[in-house]
Amino acid sequence: MGVQKPSIPKGTRDFGPAEMTRRTYIFDTIKSVFRTYGFLPLETPSMENLSTLLGKYGDEGDKLLFRILNSGDFMGGVSTDDLDPQRRGALSSKICEKGLRYDLTVPFARYVVQHQSEIAFPFxxxxxxxxxxADRPQKGRYREFYQCDADVIGSKSLLNEVELVxxxxxxxxxxxxRVTLxxxxxxxxxxxxxxxxxxxxxxxxxVAIDKLEKIGIEAVNDxxxxxGIDDEAVTALAPILSLSGSNREKLASLRETIGGSETGVRGIEEMETIFGLCEAIGTELDIELDLSLARGLNYYTGAIFEVKAKDYAIxxxxxxxxxxxxxxxxGMPNTSGVGISFGADRIYDVMTGLELFPSDTDVTTRALFLNFGAEEQRAALRAMKRVRENGIACEIYPENAKMKKQMExxxxxxxxxxVIIGSNELAAGTANVKNMVSGEQRSVELDEIANALEA
Structure with a gap:
């Protein structure tokens, strides 16, 4: 019988070194910006109690939760009645008490409530x-993926929205x-x-108008x-969705149309404040008030954001x-928050498609020291110690193989x-440093290798 070829579960991915260096570049860039705005790092466990997760994402979300079987004899407390197909839900709750987290927002809320006495708010x-x-895997949709979130909780101030912009x-x-917000x-x-x-x-x-861009106004009206929205209301909605002009002009038109709604006016005032502050700072970003933007999630109550790439369809x-x-x-009511999530996978696709990764992102090792035998190895290892102390990544080819193989x-x-330290170089106390891109080669003192590699 042949050996079974190894594989990974559907909807998951391996990230090889080339992908990891690029993903790390994206995450490091995002983290560096978060830190300059005073955001603090947090990590929560991969698994949460199912009681934390269930009922937070709607019926559809509950079905998509990965459940974890209790360890040990998970069938220990199960009776024959529990095996009745009609009682599947009860059985599941007996044999699975934990599940893999579905997003970072609910674990964050759980953390805030659990640690509220230690946290300085706004957090x-x-x-x-x-x-x-546990979704059906398809192009761009995975069963395991990274989220990259920043939230401010415990403040109603619109300055938080402005900082997220x-x-x-x-x-x-x-x-x-290049993006539009x-x-x-x-x-x-x-x-x-x-x-x-x-x-x-x-x-x-x-839910209907959120699809405007995808399916067009006629299909949205249908x-x-x-x-159950009557024709009169559908007709009244059309001009609101097709408002044009600057953000200020759109808000002014909205005041005329929905000025009779107290809630609507509060929303208009919030957006005037946010846009006004962004203008005052001098934000370079292309910001557009888009009335068809609804964002599916039920828990949003104020400003909502979505970012689109200008030069790449995604x-x-x-x-x-x-x-x-x-x-x-x-059980901790009336705590307002505002948050944003960066889609790392899609950002990766945009940057790959537009060739935006810096050329040196893939370069992890700056220099390879060739191996010419015992004596030369010792000299190379001593030189490498100094190079690494200068913060430069280098390695030595582990075998004294043919030079062609080492260069390949x-x-x-x-x-x-x-870096070549052969018998001639050893005698002279020098090294030959070859630039593999230009082919240029120069001889330097052993103490000067680090400087030569920085050039």
Whole structure:
């Protein structure tokens, strides 16, 4: 019988060294920006108690939770009645008490409530960890993927929204991606629903208009009618969704249209404040008020964000918004927060597609010292010690192999420099440093190798 070929579960990925250096570059860039805005790092366990996770993501989300079998004799407390197909839910809760986290937001809320006495509010945290969803794998959708979140909790101030806008501007400027930040406000959407006489159907309306860009106005109108929105309301909605002009002009038009809704007016005022402060700072970012932006998640209550790449066709690469009661699910009500999440996988695809990674991202080892035998090895090892003390990555070819083989290794690894200390160099107390890109070779004193490699 043949040996079974190893494989990994569907919807998961290996990241080889080339991908990891690029992913690390993205994460390091995002983290460096988070830190300059005073965000603190946080990590939570991969698994949470199912009681923490269940009921937080709706019925659909509950189905997509990966459950973990209790360790040991997990069937120990199970009776024959529990095996009845009608009682599957009860059986599952007996044999699985834990599950893999589905996102970083619910564990964050759990952490805040559990540690509220130790935390200084407002609490600014960033978290970059994998999450798991038992979804059907398809292109761009995985069962294990990383989220990259920053949230401020315990403050209603709109300065937090403005700082998140600045963070978006800083991250994408550093990564070299030209983007548009689309913004809207759930209070404005509530005001629109109220104005067209369907305040009770706000969720149906937002779910439909969120698809405007994908399916077009006619298909959105059909979906609205199917949800019981009358023709008069559909007609009243159309001009609101097609408002044009600057953000200020759109807000002014909205005041005229939905000015009778108290909630709607509050949403307009919030956006005027955010846009006004962004202008005052001089944000370079292209910011657009987009009334079709709804973001599917139910817990958003104020400003909502979505970032699109200008030069590459892909879904949103970053999104977020204000939520007023995230910790209420764990018994700590009235704690407002605002957060943003960067889509690392999509950002990676954009940067690969547009060739935005710096050319030296893939270069991990700067110099390979060739191996010419026992005496030369000792000299090379001593020289390498000094090179590494200067913070330069180097390695030695472990075998005294043919020079051609050693040079081929340097090429395959894309190592930019090769250092040669053969018998002639050993006698002269020098080394030959060869630039593998230009082919240029120069002789330097052994103490000067580090300087030669920096050039």
């Amino acid at each position: 600014k945290r960033y978290q970059i960890q994998p999450v798991w969803r 600045e963070i978006v501007a800083a991250v994408f400027a550093k990564l070299g991606i 689309k913004m809207n406000n759930r209070k404005i959407l509530a005001g629109i629903a109220e104005t067209i006489g369907h305040a009770d159907k706000m969720m149906d309306i937002t 979906e609205l009618r199917a949800k 879904g949103s690469i970053c999104g977020g918004g204000r939520y007023d009661d995230l910790t209420g699910i764990f 290794y340097a090429n395959r690894r894309r190592i930019p420099f090769v």
